[in-house]
Amino acid sequence: MNKKMKAAASASLIAALLLTSAACGNNADNNNTSTDNNASANNQDKEQAANGGTGDKNGTAANAAAPAEKPDPFSKMTEMVEFTTGISLSADAKPPAGESFENNDVEKWFEQNLNVKPKMAWSTSDQNFAFEQKVSLLIAANNIPDVLSISVDPNGLSILKKLIKADMIEDLTQVYADYASQNLKDSIALGGPDALKSVSSDGKLYAIPSIADVETAIPVVWTRKDWLDQVGLPEPQTLEDVETDLKAFKDKFGAGSLPSQQNIYGADTASFDFVFGAYNSYPGQWIRTADGSVGYGSVQPEMKGALERLAKWYKEGLIAKDFIMNDSNKAVEAIAKGKAGLFEGAWWATWYPLPDSVKNDHNANWQATVLKGVDGIAHAKGYGAVRSFVVVKKGFKHPEAIMKMLNFAQEANTKKLDWYNKLTIDDGAKYLNAKMPLLPVSVSAKDPHEITVRYKAIMDVNDGKATMDAADPETKVQAAAIQNYQKAADKFADMGLWSLANQFYVGAAGLVKNPVQQTLPAFIGSTDLMQKKKASMDDLEKKTFLEIITGKKPIDAFDAFVQQWNGMGGADITKEVNDIVGG
């Protein structure tokens, strides 16, 4: 899991639609609301955001004098609000000299213009779920920081359930209603009713969710086109093609194994999700099964084919013999060293792990594609409505200050803050290569089909079918990056620009090339029984799958596993989930 990179990618992705207005709020399903439909209700919000809050002009005074008036989502707090938080940091975060998460231009802006200042209570590595473990320990010790941003993978919703049950976090229903900006509310509405429902309990909202751009879940197969040309093979379309390519790469370049890691599914880089997807199997997710009920992906019969295929690959040496010792950072070393010509990554792999490869070998021409499944149709997993969420500790005095930060985060995310763009994504921006979190709390609300929509808009500008001036801020930023990159004399001088330009030009292009049938999770929460029993069941699952892949156990061990799984409580949990979903 590389959360940092995900954050970097989402920051440069866009969100949504400029403004479905308050008037269109009731037809949130209509994702194609035209961008020029700026309702007047929104204009005020937007202007204030762009000006950095108008609190000093009138907002604060008005609020103080007449608290009954509608609160201003962007106004400056009357007094300095400090809050503590914990973050996960990538090992290759490179803050500019003398700066840190707590001390950088973005934080300073918030301190001056919003009177809100984050303090880092602690930080963890972004590897091996160190952050989730830290949070769980702090929950048990009843000592969480004021604000936490938690990712749904791998167990965020179960952590949320614990927090709610223990009464450790604020009910944000009122704060959200009063202080969330229209832009944020509209974007969250794009996630459908599940978005707020999955972070609520008994009708109370306990967290501010970030909406998934569902297409990001699709595993993309990245191949070195320059190598394919040398061995005279076309771009891979199926698992068989992958085998052929790997064998050819092995003979010609000594790079015959697929970068892989111990997290065989769910990790966005170097996992086997593309193989599971090809067999229409979705380990670790609750999905609709053939009979219409909800079942656990890891115990469905489709898994067997995928595991069998992986076992075959392992036996033939197409998977690194010691993949079980690797995390994703270790797995992708081969890519940087020029010892791998094909791997599974996300569509935003131009941020991670590709820069290292391209820096070391300027000839490396990576191209993206989504494989067809064994039935000829491209299948892929999806995300639930929510990807991550922000919670506020019970008793924290100013939850509205956090809500306001999130409002700004959403503006930043939709590229509407010029000062933020200048610092982070514009040509030569100070933080373009910093690889560290700049916003103390993050939120990203996306059109579920963000990538397709955005790709089209960017390409229209790029091909001259639309003008730059008419484009929305995010499209503008991305299209400008592509133009800057194409103009650049030295294409590799600024790797940040390389990543930004190619993520859509190459990554998104590969993703949208063929239609992909995504299977969205039918259930993403955590149930009482799951809280009690799922850990030991997951443990057994991981062990069994790895044993099958490495050939320690025959494929028949899968049937025994399914039986054991059901016996350990899987059958009861499945029933529980079906009761909740009403399936």
Place this chain on the structure above:
Amino acid sequence: MKEKKIRSLEAVHYHVMLLPTLILLAIFSIYPTLGSIMAFKYFDPIEGIWGSPWAGLDHFKMLFQIPEFKQITINTITISLIKIILNISCALAFALLLHEIKKRWFKRSVQTIVYLPFFLSWVIMAGIFKDFFSIDGLINGIIHRLSGGEPIMFFNSNTWFMIIVYVTDVWKGFGFNAIVFLAALTAINPNLYEAADVDGASRWAKLVNITLPSIKGTIVLILILSLQGILSGGFDQIFNLYNPLVYQVVDIYDTYIYRMGFQSNQYEFATAVGLFRSAVAFIFILISQWLAKKYGEYKVF
């Protein structure tokens, strides 16, 4: 009467010296033990361990439903016993051999060198060993040079993995025990050996009839000390080296507790496993008490 009083006064400084240990024991062993009550509760962090509602034997029932639980118990006991036997016998053999060497400087330096690994953390050692035994590591490199054979997957194979566990454990720990044995060996009255020489005893006869009986007490002491730690030993090493493929042979109570408790937040369940482990450990302590009574001059209680 007076004499008795003086004697107890003389002993006061011993008790003062004992005090820090007792305090540490109270803070780090006795007080946390009270938290074991969590195994019978549904833990609620706001209420704390004491205020949480009772769960009865729920967590223990679950423990016996887990298919691997039996295997984990077997693993814990086998690994611990084999480690104790290997550690003591290697340390003893080494001490006896070293004791025969008369050159003081050589003896001293060897003693120090073998003692060094004892101070290294398993976190570091595991990293080094993982590199050594990895598929493109030093050991496989040597194997390839010498025989040209296929690389060995040390960390995927049940047999190889256990060999690595035992060998590295002995390598790291035997220096410490060897020093204790060496100290005991130097304490043997040299007159005994001189008398034996006069009688024309062979080296072997001296070893069997003088050396070993003289240090019997120390051997039993070390055995008892290791038995007490029998079910808590090995976590650092195994946790840093293992992977799901070898769970079957190497998963012990402590690693399982760690995965359930800290990685999966099943605190109550992990505590239940911990309590069960303590119960098993208690049986072993009783055994060590019996052993001590029978063979040594030492008593545990």
